[in-house]
Amino acid sequence: MSTAPLQLGVIVGSTRPGRIGREVADWFAAIAERDARFETHVLDLAEIDLPLFDESSHPALGTYEHDHTRRWSELVGAMDAFVFVIPEYNGGFPASVKNAIDFLHREWRDKAAAIVSYGGGSGGLRAALMLRQVLNVLRMHAVLDAVTLRLSEHLDPERRLVPDATLDQQANRLLGELARISVPLRTLRHA
């Protein structure tokens, strides 16, 4: 099996002004960058700036009309694994995340994924559970290990993220499991 580093896409799911999501993603990406098994890429949906889904053919056909779709397809297609960094809005994940997912199809298939969720008391757990169901339908492989970040415990008075050793450990455990399944999944796709 190939020993080339795994291409890891850290998807910043929230795009709203004032989001904490980019900080959470940067914390996670810094840990991933210290892990030699991965080459880490931050895919910030606010920068990628997709409109609401506007393709007229089913994404499974891969016949994209728009440049923004082709650019996103190329980014996602080049990855071996993903970490979705998501907040919880009304018990689910934000529209920006579902939108970015639904634009594509084969680019996700047979790839490993993990979820870093954040929110109030339950750390975005409900959003993460909904996202798992969607990833499953896309034939992605979501690892059980996750980061479930309770903002009530991890923001300073200026509302900046304060990670701790426990969170770092959760992130590393998630990365270990992601690496473990990404290597054989890569051979599936290149068969």
Next chain:
Amino acid sequence: MSTAPLQLGVIVGSTRPGRIGREVADWFAAIAERDARFETHVLDLAEIDLPLFDESSHPALGTYEHDHTRRWSELVGAMDAFVFVIPEYNGGFPASVKNAIDFLHREWRDKAAAIVSYGGGSGGLRAALMLRQVLNVLRMHAVLDAVTLRLSEHLDPERRLVPDATLDQQANRLLGELARISVPLRTLRHA
């Protein structure tokens, strides 16, 4: 209790070019219009044309910065009950629907809702189940009665919608239940 007609918003959830959603919503709205308990309004998200969520304050505060949010707030705030007409994308409902929901907060609260879903073999059932969870978090009251429309059985060769007596009956049963709970819920909000 007030006997004024209930204001019913039929939300067209899909905004993609080539969608069948508007046809499904128009079929449903025509049935609702024959029901004297309701005044029916088709709220087509493609026409309402919201951007991806771009407010910086939490919608629960109701302090909206953007005109598009204020317009949407006024439309939703004037309704007593909603029917969400949704397709299924990857086991969930489309980003356009979550986006329109997440823009607002109090405008949804203590209102009745029902779901008309459509899709391949399972008629969008998974999308409907996810939407029920979100409506619940918003303290909306989703009726059990639903229309679950299998497109495989209800499209002609030109891919135009062909409803039948069974679907019409489901729509009427849904409207009956929606009316039944909307009347007392209205007194809750006006208390």
